[in-house]
Amino acid sequence: MAEIIPFKKRKPSEKHKGSTLCRSGFHKWQIENKPQFDVKQGKLMTRTACQRCGKVKTKAV
């Protein structure tokens, strides 16, 4: 099962496209888990992460 994947340079255009969108605020948010109660804020919070740049944010439900 273990394959040796040769190190390749990613297409700069792809990476650039993603980061440009992210920099412009157009993140590809995906919910990571179910709403969880945040004791500090006293609210239900959902954790979401951007699939392109990996940025994480929490949002009140």
Ligand SMILES: [Zn+2]
């Ligand atoms: Zn992003």
